[in-house]
Amino acid sequence: MDRKTGNKLVYGIKVICVWILAAVFLAPLLLVVLNSFKTKGEIMTSAIALPGSFYLDNFITIVSKSNFVSSFLCSLFIVAVTTSLTVLVSAMAGYSLAKWKSRIAGILMVVIMSTLFVPFQVYMVAMIVVVRDLGLTGSLLGLILVYIALGMPVPIFLCRSYAVGMSKEIEEAAIIDGCSKWTMFLRIILPLMKPILATVAVLNALWVWGEFLVAFLVYGNGKPMTLPLSQRYFYGTYSNQWNLILANFLISSIPVVLFYVVMQKYIVKGITAG
Amino acid sequence: MKKKIKSNLFYGLLLLPALVLFVLFFIIPVVQSTWLSFTDSYGMKSTYNFVAFDNYKEALRDLSFKKTINATTKYALLSVIFGNILSLVLALLLDSKLKFKNTLRAVFFIPNIMSLLVVGYIWSFVYTSVFPDIFTLTGIKNFTILGNKTLVVPALAVVGIWNAAGYYMVIYIAALQGISEDLMEAARIDGAGFYHLLRYIRLPLIAPTIFTCLILSVAAHMKVFELPYTMTSGGPVGMSTTMVYKIYTTAFNANRNGYAAAQSMILFIIIASITLVLNYIMKKREEKL
Numbered sequence: 001m002d003r004k005t006g007n008k009l010v011y012g013i014k015v016i017c018v019w020i021l022a023a024v025f026l027a028p029l030l031l032v033v034l035n036s037f038k039t040k041g042e043i044m045t046s047a048i049a050l051p052g053s054f055y056l057d058n059f060i061t062i063v064s065k066s067n068f069v070s071s072f073l074c075s076l077f078i079v080a081v082t083t084s085l086t087v088l089v090s091a092m093a094g095y096s097l098a099k100w101k102s103r104i105a106g107i108l109m110v111v112i113m114s115t116l117f118v119p120f121q122v123y124m125v126a127m128i129v130v131v132r133d134l135g136l137t138g139s140l141l142g143l144i145l146v147y148i149a150l151g152m153p154v155p156i157f158l159c160r161s162y163a164v165g166m167s168k169e170i171e172e173a174a175i176i177d178g179c180s181k182w183t184m185f186l187r188i189i190l191p192l193m194k195p196i197l198a199t200v201a202v203l204n205a206l207w208v209w210g211e212f213l214v215a216f217l218v219y220g221n222g223k224p225m226t227l228p229l230s231q232r233y234f235y236g237t238y239s240n241q242w243n244l245i246l247a248n249f250l251i252s253s254i255p256v257v258l259f260y261v262v263m264q265k266y267i268v269k270g271i272t273a274g
Numbered sequence: 275m276k277k278k279i280k281s282n283l284f285y286g287l288l289l290l291p292a293l294v295l296f297v298l299f300f301i302i303p304v305v306q307s308t309w310l311s312f313t314d315s316y317g318m319k320s321t322y323n324f325v326a327f328d329n330y331k332e333a334l335r336d337l338s339f340k341k342t343i344n345a346t347t348k349y350a351l352l353s354v355i356f357g358n359i360l361s362l363v364l365a366l367l368l369d370s371k372l373k374f375k376n377t378l379r380a381v382f383f384i385p386n387i388m389s390l391l392v393v394g395y396i397w398s399f400v401y402t403s404v405f406p407d408i409f410t411l412t413g414i415k416n417f418t419i420l421g422n423k424t425l426v427v428p429a430l431a432v433v434g435i436w437n438a439a440g441y442y443m444v445i446y447i448a449a450l451q452g453i454s455e456d457l458m459e460a461a462r463i464d465g466a467g468f469y470h471l472l473r474y475i476r477l478p479l480i481a482p483t484i485f486t487c488l489i490l491s492v493a494a495h496m497k498v499f500e501l502p503y504t505m506t507s508g509g510p511v512g513m514s515t516t517m518v519y520k521i522y523t524t525a526f527n528a529n530r531n532g533y534a535a536a537q538s539m540i541l542f543i544i545i546a547s548i549t550l551v552l553n554y555i556m557k558k559r560e561e562k563l
Contacts, residue, residue: 010468011371018367022381025436028400029384035399047403093292100285108289115300117549121497121518122542125525125534126307127299134298149299152292181284210389213499217526228391235395235504242399249392260387261380267387271441272448 036247043242058247068248071230075209078140078226082147083205087197090152094159095189098166109160115153124217131218138222146218147208155200158273162196163189199273202266209256227252310535317529329536339537341512342520343544345427349516350495352431353438357495358487361439365446366472379447383440390437394504397433401505420506426514430501438494442487449483450476485556489549496545517541 035043036058037051062068097105097112120127127146128137136142170192174184190197212228219226225233231248238244260267311329315322333339364382368375385393401420409417419429453476461475477484499518502508508515508523515523517537525534 014367014370014372018364018372018378021364021367022378025382025385025439028396028436031400031404032396043403047399047407089291089295092288096285096288100282100289102282102285105285105289108293112292112296115296117546118300118304118542119493119497119545121499121521122538122545123300123303123307125521125531125538126303126310128525129306129310129531130298130303145295146299149295152295156292181281185288206387210387210392212389212391228389231389231392231395232504242403245395246399249396253388253392256387257384260384264380267383268444268448271444 032246032250035242036250038243040241040243047242058243059251061244062248062251066234066248067225067230068234068252070224071227072252074140074224075227078144078147079205079208082144082151082208083201085144086148086151086155086204087201089148090155090159090200091190091193091197092185093152094156095163095185095193097156097160098163112153112156116157120150120214124213128217137218138220140219140222143215143219143222143226146214147211150214151204151207155204158196158200159193162193166192196273199266199270202263203270206256206259206267307535307538310532311539312536313532315531315535317531322532325532329533330540332533333536333540338512338515339520342515342517343540345512345514346496346498346517347544348427349431349434349498349514350492352428353434353495354488354491356431357435357438357491358442358484360435361442361487362446362484364439364443365450366476368443369447369450379440379443382443385437386440388437390500391504393433393437394501397436397501398505401429420514421510423510423513426506426510430498430505430514433501433505434495434498438491442491445483445487446480449480453479481559482556485552489552492548492552493545496541496548517544 031047034051035047037055039055039057042049042052093112097109131137131142131146134142136145166189170188171184174188175181179187210228211226212232215226215229216232219229231252234248235245312324312326313322314325314328368379368382372378388396398420402418405419406417409415419425457475458471461471466474497518498516499522502514502516502519503522506514508519518541521534521537521541524530524537
């Protein structure tokens with residue numbers, strides 16, 4: 001066997017392996033799609049057979065009868081507010097930590113880094129007590145504040161590293177031109193940090209959109225529900241009606257998959273930067 | 275002097291929002307949690323007593339809690355080892371020349387962008403409706419995977435791996451792409467085959483990344499909550515009750531905040547020790563080079 005046919009063989013094996021793995025990975029999602037188009041009876045008979053007809057009633061039921069639309073909008077709102085504030089807060093803090101030559105900044109940097117090693121689950125019980133003492137249980141404001149607090153350590157860290165690499169001359173030129181430090185920050189620094197801020201925003205939005213545990217504990221039975229909370233509620237209410245449950249998952253996952261396809265570049269950048 | 279104060283004020287104010295949130299929602303809860311773990315705090319009651327190490331002693335005697343440590347480490351061990359192997363294999367496959375490479379990467383990454391809650395529900399459908407149908411075809415009847423004491427944790431680990439594989443794959447691909455092509459080419463010219471390239475060039479060069487992924491995935495899998503919550507409610511007979519699920523039920527169903535806080539501290543100590551050991555091994559390895 002010469003080298004060329006050997007290479008071809010290796011390539012062939014690789015292709016087969018990767019497509020088998022891809023099929024295994026996609027199978028659960030494919031089953032979600034298939035069964036969203038079935039009636040309850042069809043699923044009971046067989047969960048793996050193809051749907052008998054192009055049955056759309058599940059989707060109509062979800063949109064018209066459940067609180068899908070309101071929780072979808074609620075999650076959209078939370079993501080918009082949380083992500084923009086997280087980006088702003090982290091950009092400010094990261095820039096300050098990078099440029100402030102003071103001992104406080106140094107100490108704070110170490111302390112903020114330490115949060116990366118303490119998962120939320122470790123202090124979640126006390127977190128509920130704190131949120132309750134602040135009178136924020138069940139409020140959107142409370143949930144958003146906790147999301148920003150939990151979501152900001154990595155972004156602050158990334159923004160700091162980015163700001164360290166920014167040249168001082170631009171800032172000095174701006175100050176000489178008569179800009180105040182604040183205008184300089186808003187007009188010059190923030191736009192300069194755009195690449196890292198976009199990365200941070202995309203990852204943060206994905207996290208907030210699908211987050212369940214924090215919302216469950218901090219926001220609980222608040223109204224309107226976030227999307228994951230409504231999915232839990234929906235599962236509880238329609239237990240065993242998998243046709244409806246899966247159809248719900250399908251329509252609520254489509255936006256996030258589209259978001260991924262569009263933002264793929266930033267997601268990969270964000271993961272590898274972190 | 276005035277300029278100095280002004281500049282300090284500017285940088286201080288920039289830090290302020292992050293600092294306030296950080297104190298409110300990190301420092302205070304962490305301190306509070308540590309303090310609560312030494313008290314008998316119960317539910318909404320605002321008075322409680324200092325009980326020293328009683329909660330910790332109880333945890334170490336409590337068989338149902340020890341069982342959760344067991345289930346969690348078993349779950350994490352399976353997910354970390356097989357998950358990282360799978361991610362690495364995927365990265366190696368997708369780092370080479372291949373048609374539809376980007377589509378395939380997306381396929382492996384999509385489970386990761388879905389909410390863990392939804393992932394849990396989807397797989398509970400797979401385990402409770404799809405598998406029985408497949409089993410019926412092959413003649414096996416009345417067999418439930420999630421109801422099986424030995425299989426339930428591996429079944430959850432499969433879901434954990436499915437969800438996380440794409441994430442670590444992306445990290446491994448980035449690391450593999452960082453290896454210089456000249457080096458690989460030189461080795462190829464010297465007659466190195468796939469195995470030798472892997473064993474003597476690629477794996478050693480991405481070793482730091484492997485350690486990073488191990489550390490990240492240990493922490494991520496040790497704190498699993500959504501999967502037992504959605505798929506098994508910790509059953510059968512508590513075999514799939516993970517530590518965070520246990521902390522959740524202790525605090526919010528049994529209302530025993532103090533005891534739950536002590537359980538949380540134990541979870542933290544376990545995660546921190548594993549991380550430190552992995553870090554130590556990594557440092558040792560780097561020194562040797």
